[in-house]
Amino acid sequence: MHSELFEQNVSDLSEIDGIHEDAKLSQQMAAQTLAFRAHRCFYIAETYRLAKKWAEATSLYDRCIARATAGVDQYAVLTETSVEDAVKDLHELLVKARGRKCTTHASAILEMQELGQKMEKTDLEDSKPLLGRLEKFSEDSKPLIISFPPDFEPVSCKPLFFDLALNHIRFPSLEDRVEKKKAGGISGFVNRLFWGSSK
DSSP: HHHHHHHHHHHHHHSTTTTTTTTHHHHHHHHHHHHHHHHHHHHHHHHHHHOHHOOOOHHHHHHHHHHHHHHHHHHHOOOOGGEEEEEEEEEHHHHHHHHHHHHHHHHHHHHHHHHHHHHHOOOOOGOOGGGGOSSOOOOOOOOOOOOSSSSOOEEEEEEOOOOOGGGGGOOOOGGGGSOOOOOOOHHHHHHHHHOOOOO
């Protein structure tokens, strides 16, 4: 807010007649404009850093460093001793911006690692549908209420009935239907002699 007012004052001064004829004064006003813009970028970056918006903060720190460096280059052309404080202020701003940029980058990496660790520690129960974890509270923006199609569930197999009655069944005799072979000749005689008759 204040840097914008200072920048507006410098731009208003540059519109005064005869200012552009003085080269040193024009260069000093251009350097002051860059210094104010660098300060504005730094404090906006600080706001984003505190809000944990790492990408925006890093980008603004880069812009702050670029503008502060350009401001130092503009002041380097001037040989007046009155600009030494402004140059010193810009050097301090550069050191701060570079340090905060490194801090922001490290914070972004740490946050990504912590997020990865949280994802690894997430219980498998959290991926279960809401119907299966009613006793456990979780802040899901879009909870899975029920899985569809439903998961397969193990069921007991169909029981086997062994036919125990088969052992107690008496089958009819089929001997009368079977053809009887009578052994003939010498082999039949020898069989009857030693082993007796088959009946």
